[in-house]
Amino acid sequence: MTTSPALPHDxxxxxxxxxxxxDHVVLNNVSMSVSSGEVxxxxxxxxxxxxxxxxxxxxxxxxxxxxxTVEGVTIQVDHSIKAKELAALRSRVGxxxxxxxxxxxxxxxxxxxLPQQRVLGxxxxxxxxxxxxxxxxxxxxxxxxxYPGRCSGGQQQRIAIARALALDPKVMLFDExxxxxxxxxxxxxxxxxxxLADEGMTMVVVTHEMQFARDVSDHVVVxxxxxxxxxxxxxxxxxxxxxxxxxxxxxxxxxRQ
Amino acid sequence: xTVDTWQIVAQGILGTLQLTAVGFALGALxxxxxxxxxxxxxxxxxxxxxxxxxxxxxxxxxxxxxxIYNGPTQIDPALGSVFTSxxxxxxxxxxxxxxxxxxxxxxxxxxxxQGQFEASRALGMSRxxxxxxxxxxxxxxVAIPSSASYAIGLLKDxxxxxxxxxxxxxxxxxxxxxxxxxxxxxxxxxxxxxALTFPSAWAARSLEGYLMKRTA
Amino acid sequence: MTEIWNDWLTHHDQxxxxxxxxxxxxxxxxxxxxxxxxxxxxxxxxxxxVLRGFIVVVxxxxxxxxxLVMLQVVYNGIxxxxxGFVCAYIALALTTAAxxxxxxxxxxxxxxxGEIEAGRALGMSSxxxxxDIVIPQGLRxxxxxxxxxxxxxxxxxxLAFIIAVPELTSQARSIANNTFHYLNLFVIxxxxxxxVTVSASLVTEQVEKKLQRHV
Ligand SMILES: Nc1ncnc2c1ncn2[C@@H]1O[C@H](COP(=O)(O)OP(=O)(O)O)[C@@H](O)[C@H]1O
Ligand SMILES: [Mg+2]
Numbered sequence: 001m002t003t004s005p006a007l008p009h010d011x012x013x014x015x016x017x018x019x020x021x022x023d024h025v026v027l028n029n030v031s032m033s034v035s036s037g038e039v040x041x042x043x044x045x046x047x048x049x050x051x052x053x054x055x056x057x058x059x060x061x062x063x064x065x066x067x068x069t070v071e072g073v074t075i076q077v078d079h080s081i082k083a084k085e086l087a088a089l090r091s092r093v094g095x096x097x098x099x100x101x102x103x104x105x106x107x108x109x110x111x112x113x114l115p116q117q118r119v120l121g122x123x124x125x126x127x128x129x130x131x132x133x134x135x136x137x138x139x140x141x142x143x144x145x146x147y148p149g150r151c152s153g154g155q156q157q158r159i160a161i162a163r164a165l166a167l168d169p170k171v172m173l174f175d176e177x178x179x180x181x182x183x184x185x186x187x188x189x190x191x192x193x194x195x196l197a198d199e200g201m202t203m204v205v206v207t208h209e210m211q212f213a214r215d216v217s218d219h220v221v222v223x224x225x226x227x228x229x230x231x232x233x234x235x236x237x238x239x240x241x242x243x244x245x246x247x248x249x250x251x252x253x254x255x256r257q
Numbered sequence: 258x259t260v261d262t263w264q265i266v267a268q269g270i271l272g273t274l275q276l277t278a279v280g281f282a283l284g285a286l287x288x289x290x291x292x293x294x295x296x297x298x299x300x301x302x303x304x305x306x307x308x309x310x311x312x313x314x315x316x317x318x319x320x321x322x323x324x325i326y327n328g329p330t331q332i333d334p335a336l337g338s339v340f341t342s343x344x345x346x347x348x349x350x351x352x353x354x355x356x357x358x359x360x361x362x363x364x365x366x367x368x369x370x371q372g373q374f375e376a377s378r379a380l381g382m383s384r385x386x387x388x389x390x391x392x393x394x395x396x397x398x399v400a401i402p403s404s405a406s407y408a409i410g411l412l413k414d415x416x417x418x419x420x421x422x423x424x425x426x427x428x429x430x431x432x433x434x435x436x437x438x439x440x441x442x443x444x445x446x447x448x449x450x451x452a453l454t455f456p457s458a459w460a461a462r463s464l465e466g467y468l469m470k471r472t473a
Numbered sequence: 474m475t476e477i478w479n480d481w482l483t484h485h486d487q488x489x490x491x492x493x494x495x496x497x498x499x500x501x502x503x504x505x506x507x508x509x510x511x512x513x514x515x516x517x518x519x520x521x522x523v524l525r526g527f528i529v530v531v532x533x534x535x536x537x538x539x540x541l542v543m544l545q546v547v548y549n550g551i552x553x554x555x556x557g558f559v560c561a562y563i564a565l566a567l568t569t570a571a572x573x574x575x576x577x578x579x580x581x582x583x584x585x586x587g588e589i590e591a592g593r594a595l596g597m598s599s600x601x602x603x604x605d606i607v608i609p610q611g612l613r614x615x616x617x618x619x620x621x622x623x624x625x626x627x628x629x630x631x632l633a634f635i636i637a638v639p640e641l642t643s644q645a646r647s648i649a650n651n652t653f654h655y656l657n658l659f660v661i662x663x664x665x666x667x668x669v670t671v672s673a674s675l676v677t678e679q680v681e682k683k684l685q686r687h688v
Contacts, residue, residue: 058594083598090596101591105610114605115595160591167595315624315670316663317631319642324663327655413539420541420635427541440549443542451537 010069011036011171011202012057017066019052019226026052027063028226034219036170037200041213041234044223045249050206053223054173057204058093059086071170091119094164098176100156102148102163108135109144112163119167127166134162138192154185158192165196172196174205210253214238222246265433266445272425273453277412280347284354285404291359296366306359313356319417321349326421346418350411357407365400366392409454416450426450480657484648491644492665494558498640499627501562506569506626507619511612513574515603518581535571540629543568548636561633569626573619580615581607617681624673628666641665 012034019027026049034040042050055061057068063077071092075081102111112131116122122130135141138158140151148156157177164172174193178186190212197203197216207213213220214234221231222243230243241247294306313321326345329336340348369392377387419428430446481488516528538546547564548557555563584607592602634643645662649655 060590060594087596087598090594093594095591095594097587097591097594099587101585101587103588103591103606103610105613115592115597118598118601118605119596164595311671311674312667315628315667315674317628317642317666319631319634320645320659320663320666323642323646323649323655324659327649328659329656331654331656413537416539416541417632427539430542431545434545434549440546443545443549447534447538447542447546450539450542451534454537455533 008035008037009072010034011038011071012204013067013069013074014053014057015067015069017053017056017068018064019049019056019061020064026226027056030066030226030228032221032228032231034171034202034204036202038219039197039201039203039205039217041217041220042204042206042223043208043210043213043220043249043253044229048223049226050223051175054095054175054204054206057171057173058090058095060095087119091167092170094167094169094172096157096160096164096172096174096177098179100148100153100160100180102156102160104148106147107144108140108146108148108151108159111148111159112166115163116166130166131162134165135159138162139188152185153181154188157181157185157189161189161192161196171202171204174203174207176206176208178207178209208253210238210250222249224249262433262437262441262445266426266429266442266449269424269426269429269446270449270453272423272428273412273415276343276346276350276415276418276423276425277408280350280415281354281408281411283347283351285358287351287355288358288362291355292362292366295359295363310356310359313353318349318353318414319420321353322346322417322421325349342418342422345421346415346423350415350418354407354411358404361400361403361407362396364403365396368399369395405460412454413450416446476654477657477660480648480652480654481661484644484658484661487644487648488641488661488665491639491641492669494638495627495630495640495642496669498558498561498565498630498633498638499623502565502569502626502630503623505562506566507573509566509570510573511577511608513570514577514581515608517574517578532571532574535567536575538568540565540568541632541635544632544636557633557636557638560636561630561638565626565629565633568629569622573622576618576622577611577615579618580613581611583614584610613684616684617677620677620680621674624670624677627669627673631666 010033012032014030014032017027017030018025030049030053042054044050052061056063057070059068059075059077059081062081065078067074067076069075070089073085073089073092075085075089102108103114106114109128109131112134113124113127116127116130117124132141132144135144138161140155140158140162143151143155143159148159151159161172161177177193178189181189186209190209193203193205193212194216205212205217217234219231220234220237222229222237222241224245230237230241230246237246238250241250291306291309294302295310297303297306322345325348326340326342329340373391373395374387377391382391415425416427418425419431422428426446426449430442433442434440513528513532517525517532519525519528543564544561547567548560551560551563588606588610589602592606593599597605630640631642633640634646637643641662645658649658652658
């Protein structure tokens with residue numbers, strides 16, 4: 001995060017991604033690209049396929065067809081994928097879940113250091129040093145020796161972010177990172193994300209926080225029924241959406257807030 | 258493996274089933290008064306029931322079998338004709354399964370929500386009606402899966418009765434094995450037990466599924 | 474009562490010797506059977522259909538066969554001559570593996586899917602996810618029922634008398650056969666078994682409470 005961003009290039013390219021569960025089409029021919037350093041907000045009604053799209057980027061969900069390129073490495077999903085390729089892809093892509101998913105039997109420090117040792121082969125000392133640096137960044141150095149169960153939801157989510165960052169990902173994916181949190185606790189997580197965005201991290205964020213989408217993102221993508229409804233600069237989408245369905249969705253969400 | 262071996266060992270299937278069914282039925286019945294003692298308001302009764310349950314479950318079935326079958330003959334050899342192989346085995350299995358079943362009932366009772374008692378009392382139902390119409394049926398539903406798996410376990414444990422001479426599967430297998438000096442009869446016995454427990458386990462699973470749907 | 478006490482005074486060396494054999498036998502069977510149960514549990518949760526089917530059949534055969542029959546099969550069925558103790562140890566270990574695999578599988582399955590997914594998203598291999606996330610937590614959840622099973626296994630060692638292993642039941646029986654003091658000897662044996670099993674289940678209860686408090 002200290003290196004100055006190189007010339008912008010495509011960090012993520014999705015081409016003609018399709019995903020079916022049985023004969024239920026969840027993603028219908030989605031193509032999209034994200035430049036390095038860009039922050040994309042992915043919004044849309046529940047069931048639109050946002051989570052599925054996000055999970056296709058790191059192949060937690062295997063698309064039925066299409067191709068995925070992350071930092072110049074392309075994976076054709078209809079070819080067989082080697083375990084090594086998969087691990088390499090996933091270590092370049094960090095993911096943060098709605099339900100945090102910290103490992104409750106490991107201390108906070110161990111949660112962050114263990115994946116580094118397993119995935120990047122770092123030594124324990126190296127991994128712990130990196131973990132402490134990141135914990136300091138998210139303001140939780142004092143929690144290092146505790147178990148996640150002792151931390152508030154907002155703290156757990158910040159730890160989950162630190163855990164993902166510890167693998168030095170090129171891209172970070174967030175799936176409704178604040179939906180399970182009380183508003184005040186959500187704010188501390190959003191603050192960490194905002195800082196990350198300012199430092200030039202490439203981010204794709206599924207969110208219902210319209211304020212965050214408007215203020216922090218560079219680009220907004222609206223999904224509905226497994227397809228991209230429209231996309232554009234935040235001020236365009238929020239001020240004058242071209243699609244009636246986008247307008248209806250935004251009105252419903254903003255009314256609730 | 259001759260047809261003979263299969264037939265000889267098969268003679269014990271009925272004995273195994275009878276012993277399991279009678280012993281389990283008695284145990285399931287005796288478990289009810291034991292449950293009442295176990296949850297009684299008077300602590301000496303509770304302690305008594307608890308002690309019975311812990312000790313009965315803590316001593317291997319084989320010891321109960323020997324104790325009931327052989328023990329009385331120490332006092333009076335004539336008692337041997339009272340405590341026959343079959344009676345001793347049924348008694349031992351009934352006493353042990355009463356202890357297990359009381360605990361299964363207690364678990365089921367705890368699973369029925371406290372609110373159910375209060376609701377039916379508030380509706381003005383009598384204690385008896387509450388027990389038989391509201392709590393009982395819900396308990397049965399919860400208790401069935403664990404009772405079934407206990408009964409399946411009992412079917413296998415009934416093999417121990419062969420050691421005091423009850424004519425069941427393992428008994429015939431032992432006789433055939435020592436007559437022919439071969440292990441085959443025990444393989445056959447094993448196959449019969451697996452064949453008997455497989456469908457019961459499957460039936461228990463589907464019964465459980467059926468009851469789940471009914472309650473849901 | 475005094476008669477029972479007298480028999481205890483006369484035979485306690487032999488009976489305690491038998492109890493020691495019972496305890497050793499249970500310990501050995503668990504030492505071999507529990508790791509095998511873990512391996513079977515992992516196999517039974519495998520995503521490979523054929524492997525899973527095969528393992529499940531092995532487990533069901535192991536669970537469906539009474540321990541008494543298992544002892545006879547191992548004792549009479551293995552062509553090389555082994556001591557009764559070794560045969561009992563093998564037979565009870567097989568039974569342990571089959572039973573504990575189901576207990577452990579229950580524990581493994583109760584580990585939340587989200588954590589497994591988080592591990593995969595971090596790029597950890599399936600093996601790493603299993604070793605670092607699923608097994609440590611799954612085993613912890615399975616500890617109380619596993620302890621309960623250990624108590625049952627200790628009781629099951631009483632069946633080894635059938636293949637002439639000099640454990641507690643076998644000692645009590647041989648003394649009783651000589652003295653005709655059946656009642657006394659089986660009461661004493663029962664008390665010895667109960668002392669071990671009841672105190673072990675009290676410990677299990679405490680452990681269970683402790684584990685609940687920490688989750
Ligand atoms: N594992 C799955 N199996 C079957 N259907 C699924 C699965 N995951 C998601 N879906 C379906 O895919 C659709 C999109 O889900 P999702 O991507 O979670 O939407 P969103 O995140 O936008 O709310 C929904 O209709 C959902 O029911
Ligand atoms: Mg979603």
